[in-house]
Amino acid sequence: MTETRWLTEQEQEVWRTFISAVDAFVDHLERQIQRDANMPYTYYEILVALSEAPDRTLRMSELAGARSSSRSRLSHAVARLEEVGWVRRLACPTDKRGALAQLTDEGFAALQEAAPGHVTAVREKLFDRLTPEQVVALGEISHALLDGLPEGAARRQALNR
Amino acid sequence: MTETRWLTEQEQEVWRTFISAVDAFVDHLERQIQRDANMPYTYYEILVALSEAPDRTLRMSELAGARSSSRSRLSHAVARLEEVGWVRRLACPTDKRGALAQLTDEGFAALQEAAPGHVTAVREKLFDRLTPEQVVALGEISHALLDGLPEGAARRQALNR
DNA sequence: CCCCCCTTGTTGAAGTCTCAATCTTCTTAG
């Protein structure tokens, strides 16, 4: 094992600022959704993914892939969402192992109610605070990050669809 | 309530890339620490904060402030860290309500073992993938973000110490 | 055709986080 390459003073400063900002930002979004829509952010993302799918329906595995979530987590989450009536499970016609998750009308309505607050939060806390050049830079930086992460593969595919 | 200002096509693209990158990146760090040091990332951050404090000791509330964590969460976390022997609780001499958390030698050793892997991950997945200009830009963007977040106040103070 | 293995999805247990309630101690207006 080679010597650890520690961070320079400047890198350390950037690193701490970055991780703090990300933490605070994500925290803000999560609380906003939880307050306004009474669901965790990850559930919101599931509803969004379903709402964009044909027939508002996706295989569990596709849904897990799209959200880069483990099957287990998704299974628990969909169980919960089914309890509150926002998602319903269907048998997969082509593969008896499979299960389909479908967004219900109630789920779609809940999503429509939650969306404006969420978008406003993203706008106010992110885009309104950055210059156009910074927005471009952020996009490029994010791509660079994603390219270096194995976990990013599924996400990259989802983005390029 | 005024009309929702939705995201432009470009903003949407940047937004999805950004949130995916952050998710994948944070996920990667968390798993790395969990695998190598057998503790969640938040516990690692607690140990770091303690290790940098005088006498490796901090008031619970200061520790919560530094990590922007709720008192409750910190209390649970320190209880857990105490169980494994990495932190010890002391009575606060000046305030009978207070409690001090102190990093034990075992905790410090665990931190020293975990640090190289963590720094290497940050280096490889973040700094090695960005140009010097991007690093600067990322610092500025992070500051801008932090400035807009109420939750960021405590973090900003911690950074400016 | 059949057996072995891979994939899909679920389950239960254990760990962590949030929220609200609580207890104690400090602070300060009166």
Added chain:
DNA sequence: CTAAGAAGATTGAGACTTCAACAAGGGGGG
């Protein structure tokens, strides 16, 4: 000095995530 309110910290319950184990269906080589 005292009473009321603020601040520090803990606790327990409920919710979410992870991990490992499992059940059950598909699919290909012999």
